[in-house]
Amino acid sequence: QVQLEQSGAEVRKPGASVKVSCKASGYTFSAYAIHWVRQAPGQRLEWMGWINAENGNTKFSQKYQGRVTITRDTSASTAYMELSSLRSEDTAVYFCATGKIVALYMYAWGNGTTVIVSS
Amino acid sequence: QSALTQPRSVSGSPGQSVTISCTGTSSDVGAYKYVSWYQQKPGKAPKLMIHDVDKRPSGVPDRFSGSKSGNTASLTISGLQAEDESDYYCCSYAGRYTWIFGAGTKLTVL
Numbered sequence: 001q002v003q004l005e006q007s008g009a010e011v012r013k014p015g016a017s018v019k020v021s022c023k024a025s026g027y028t029f030s031a032y033a034i035h036w037v038r039q040a041p042g043q044r045l046e047w048m049g050w051i052n053a054e055n056g057n058t059k060f061s062q063k064y065q066g067r068v069t070i071t072r073d074t075s076a077s078t079a080y081m082e083l084s085s086l087r088s089e090d091t092a093v094y095f096c097a098t099g100k101i102v103a104l105y106m107y108a109w110g111n112g113t114t115v116i117v118s119s
Numbered sequence: 120q121s122a123l124t125q126p127r128s129v130s131g132s133p134g135q136s137v138t139i140s141c142t143g144t145s146s147d148v149g150a151y152k153y154v155s156w157y158q159q160k161p162g163k164a165p166k167l168m169i170h171d172v173d174k175r176p177s178g179v180p181d182r183f184s185g186s187k188s189g190n191t192a193s194l195t196i197s198g199l200q201a202e203d204e205s206d207y208y209c210c211s212y213a214g215r216y217t218w219i220f221g222a223g224t225k226l227t228v229l
Contacts, residue, residue, distance in 0.1 A: 105155035
């Protein structure tokens, strides 16, 4: 079945960058898209961006444009999300989620990666 | 882009029905048949409950149903069970390969 395994928790200082990975299994990686969604403590889900795993095209929420990079390694069935210029407000759980490229919803989710930004 | 509007909380007794609304604009909910709903238990990842406004993935009980009218989508849970207590989020495609989530609704089963 579809599974997404995310990398472990990270702690960063303000101004630094963080890169979170999401390894997919149980399906044809290149036929799907990977979304990144974050959730600050006690807050709502927020869509950050996505990557078409087939062609590598990306799109981001305006809020994160310029600060977020999403890439994929098809040979490793893994997607990556890198967020730069971290501030305390970026402390959150970061989820990856997948769905078929032609299906505009998130079918399966990773367990989340906690990122703490603190001096 | 601010969040889609959802009630902060709803509640119901076991066996009753509850409906959670999700109001957007003519650029997102009103423009596309691509509204999905997610259930999220504390400390867990969200789980897809409804997609494309009213489609249920396999394994989701038929007590869960979705609909849409204009700029407002709705999730109805009939025959409430204790296990349905959770946070629920709507999500709409907003065009140009962008998505927007709702503010989230806490469902309490009394």
